[in-house]
Amino acid sequence: MSSENGPGDGGAAGAPPEQLALIRESVRKAKEPRARPRTWRGAALAEELPVARVLVDKGVLHLDRCFDYAVPAELDAEAQPGVRVRVRFGAGRHRVREGRREGGGLIDGFLIERRAESDYSGPLAALAQVVSPEPVLDPELLGLARAVADRYAGSLADVLQLAVPPRSARAEKRPSPAPLPPPSAPGPGSWARYEHGPALLRALASGGSPRAVWHALPGPGWSEELARAVAAALASDRGALVVVPDGRTASRVDAALTALLGEGRHALLTADAGPEKRYRQWLAVRRGSVRAVVGTRAAMFAPVRDLGLVALWDDGDGSHSEQHAPQPHAREVLQLRAAQDTCAFLLGSWSCTVEAAQLVESGWARPVVAGRDQVRRAAPLVRTVGDGDLARDEAARAARLPSLAWQAAREGLRHGPVLVQVPRRGYLPRMACAQCRAPARCRHCAGPLQGQDAGVLRCEWCGRDEAAWHCPECGAFRLRAQVVGARRTAEELGRAFPAVPVRTSGREHVLDTVPGAPALVVSTPGAEPVAEGGYAAALLLDGWAMLGRPDLRAGEEALRRWIGAAALVRPQEEGGTVVVVAEPTLRPVQALVRWDPVGHALRELAERAELGFPPVSRMASVAGPAEALADFLGTARLPGEAEVLGPVPVPDAPAGRPRRPGASPPGEHGERVLIRVPPGSGAALAAALKAAQAARTARGGAEGVRVRIDPPDIG
Known part of the structure; x- marks a missing residue:
């Protein structure tokens, strides 16, 4: 073989130098991005922006990116950014990476953008179908979904499944009503009972973006007060979004808004409405016909135009924590929206969570509370x-x-x-001091202690045995099982x-x-x-x-x-x-x-800061079979300041009851570790866990390992 043959010359051995030069030039051009893509069937392409970037509906992490497809001329008008499409997705690993169609079936996706060129130089598969010309994914919702996916170590496709409801063709055919003019600014009403209540409404009505943690007085007045906050935001010609724990609570806010503003100014997004009605109302919001939304957990992604206020009622309710991957919490999503859209944020409850107290203590939000005289008059x-x-x-x-x-x-x-x-x-029973009833906690990581056989105490977080426990509160040595x-x-x-x-x-x-x-x-x-x-x-x-x-x-x-x-x-x-x-x-x-939930939350926050507990620290739970969990931890590039607690066994639930979070399927030996990082390292932790999980899925070995950021149950 001639020594002039370089890599890629293949069967050109012995060819004249001129021919070799032509071959090398053709190879070089083939590797460069093409001004116009070649399709696998040579179909006629759109004249302008013939490349479509598509996010396929695959929730696996190693496919958490967009793929390029060619836009056929017959789909040029309908294939606009934000629409639902169907594409052919390759079955082989290299075909998946390149987006070619040499096998594989149709799969749903979203058209993210149109481009003039593709980064891939080979033949592109063409869009198979535009499911609907209705654009359902705008840049704001896409940016929010990406931020949520990154925060919770999840995939963008999984977040969009939560954010965009299933399509109903009949709902899309029905026109949405014309938007109503902004209402007049409401009076303070019962907000006058709070020290900064009237000022909050004035700021909303004037187009301001205050951030407040509102400790509502007992009684039924909270729903009418929440409705007035929404009305104030609408009066500034902006939108408003209210997320509540359940359908019963949503109905109360719905009734209060209707009584204050009348019909047609807000949409109610709950599962009780049914798929078609819910999608019709969601479309009215996305089209700008309705500027206010009240709904349960899924409404946290509602595409409200010109968002001026996001509000959450009772953030401590477990219903605000999504159970589908990547399991975001409504409070965190609304905080992201407040930052992304530069809008007002209102967190209200009769009680007070530690996270709400932290928002006030950090200066991110201001408290809206009533004086002690008002509290005594309203409370039983x-x-x-x-x-x-x-x-x-x-x-x-x-x-x-x-x-x-x-x-x-x-x-x-x-x-x-x-x-x-x-x-x-x-x-489940845990141990507490028999004298002062303080919970028994591990001296190493402050996790809860539970009784084992032969009277041994063991930490549920780090798995260490505790042989010489004594109560740090009162000094007693005797324990009792809690009720x-x-x-x-x-x-x-x-x-x-x-x-x-x-x-x-x-x-x-x-x-x-x-x-x-x-x-x-x-x-x-x-x-x-x-x-x-x-x-x-x-x-x-x-x-x-x-x-x-x-x-x-x-x-x-x-x-x-x-x-x-x-x-x-x-x-x-x-x-x-x-x-x-x-x-x-x-x-x-x-x-x-x-009747002092705020004082209780502040004391809890101070103790958690001393012990390094959430929300002062960020924590993640990784659970699965023992061997898979060990392999995951061995490959994850955790931040240097990360502290790994465990592993500890995760017991399965008794027969007939749902398995607790992190439990392995029956017959598998499940374990769990908790990974704790200090403030400021949460994003690095999420990125490391996401990268490790993506690497395992690419190798086909991610089954059985479950990652959850900010787990609600850490023992």
């Missing part, structure tokens, strides 16, 4: 029943209802309905009050409202119906079942659940009384008695 009287009272109470042992609760219920039933909150069953679950039932309470009707509200059947007539309303946390005129009294039973949950947020969540129920009770001036069955000296109980 709160009384407590502790363990010592129960031990001496004959009525509690006989009827499983403390005498104080019995008296409050009997007195309340003379004037109206009485709410009885009963915790759900199934909270496992609720044992009082609606039937037992019915026997205690045989002449009173009993209504139940829970997972199987959730009541929205109840009449103001005397009745016992037994409800699980979060399912409490609203009573006409408010409840005369409320009994919060089995407080240890709330406080004993195996979770960092046990105290915060118990207080949120208690305040959510107590806020439905009449004010103390009208005889409203709440009885909570829990140890009076515990911090969440004291915060309920004083």
